Every structure is written in structure tokens, then in C-alpha cells.
Amino acid sequence: TDAGRVTIRIDTPNDRDYPVLAEARAPGVSSLTGGMTLVGYKPIDIHQASTVLILKNERKMIVQRDVRVDPPQIPALEDYYGMTSQMLTPLEHEGELVGVVSVHAVDPTDWTDPAIEALEKATNRVHEVFEEANWVELD
Numbered sequence: 001t002d003a004g005r006v007t008i009r010i011d012t013p014n015d016r017d018y019p020v021l022a023e024a025r026a027p028g029v030s031s032l033t034g035g036m037t038l039v040g041y042k043p044i045d046i047h048q049a050s051t052v053l054i055l056k057n058e059r060k061m062i063v064q065r066d067v068r069v070d071p072p073q074i075p076a077l078e079d080y081y082g083m084t085s086q087m088l089t090p091l092e093h094e095g096e097l098v099g100v101v102s103v104h105a106v107d108p109t110d111w112t113d114p115a116i117e118a119l120e121k122a123t124n125r126v127h128e129v130f131e132e133a134n135w136v137e138l139d
Contacts, residue, residue, distance in 0.1 A: 001115040003103045004029040004083060008126060010091070010099040017046045018100060029106075055090040056097045062088040063116060066108040085109035087116065089123040101126055 004026045009018035020032040046052055051062050064086050083104035091099035101123045103115070 001087075001103050001111075001118050003105050003109075003115075005032070005102075005104040006122070007032060007102045007104070008091075008099065009102065011097070018052075051086075051088055052097075052100075055088060055100060059090050059092060059097075061090075061116070061119065062086075063111050064088075065110055085111075087111055087119050089119055091123070091126060 006024045007020045008022040010021050011018050012021075023031065023033050025031060047056075051064075054060070054062055066084055067086055068084060083106055085105040085108050087103040089101045090097050091101065101119065103119055
């Protein structure tokens with residue numbers, strides 16, 4: 001995808017705000033692992049973020065060239081995550097949103113069809129791994 005960071009965020013019993021539990025990063029890109037969430041950075045409710053609401057309500061991939069405009073995102077993202085472009089796919093279990101696979105880029109990005117397909121393939125693989133591990137069955 002030529003992204004700076006790819007993450008898997010899962011809603012856990014200890015942190016209901018989708019902490020980053022796994023990530024891959026390009027050199028020089030900061031880490032969001034260790035259960036880091038936006039909680040504590042600014043008083044926000046991640047469950048009310050426009051992208052999270054879209055993922056919960058529509059269960060579809062979100063492709064954002066620039067998070068500052070499409071749809072407007074919480075201002076902390078650029079400072080906190082160090083990115084201005086992202087793609088997100090929902091992870092579901094029993095009809096509920098339980099996580100997100102995200103791809104971040106530092107600069108506004110016109111995501112290509114191969115990048116979108118790579119995210120779809122990665123999300124499908126996450127579902128498979130969870131099922132194979134009997135960790136949780138994701139729909």
C-alpha cells in the first residue's frame with residue numbers, strides 16, 4: 001500500500017476504545033502499540049468519531065484521501081497519529097463492530113485499486129486467523 005503504518009485495533013474487555021494491538025510501520029513512523037488510544041490525549045469519545053460511526057452503521061471500507069476533509073475527522077489524528085490519509089475496514093462479531101484494520105499515510109494519498117485490494121485481502125486474513133485460533137469468530 002506504500003503506507004506509513006498498518007494497524008489492527010480490537011475492542012477488548014479492558015479497553016473499549018479499540019486499542020492498537022498490532023501494527024507494521026515504515027522506518028521513522030511512530031508506534032501506536034501498547035494499547036495506546038486517543039483516550040488521554042484529548043477528552044474525546046472515539047465511538048462518536050465520524051469514521052467509527054460509519055464503520056458501525058454501514059460496515060464498509062472507508063477510503064480517505066485527506067482525513068481533514070473527507071469526512072472531517074477529530075483534529076488529534078494528524079498530531080497524534082502523524083497521518084493525514086487513511087483506509088479503514090471493519091472487523092465484526094455477531095453483528096457488532098469489534099475492531100478495525102487501518103492503513104495510514106503521512107500525506108494526502110490517492111489510494112490505488114491495488115492498495116484497496118491489499119487492505120481487503122489483509123482484513124480477510126485477519127478474520128481467518130481469528131477463526132483458526134478460535135479466539136473469536138468474526139463475521
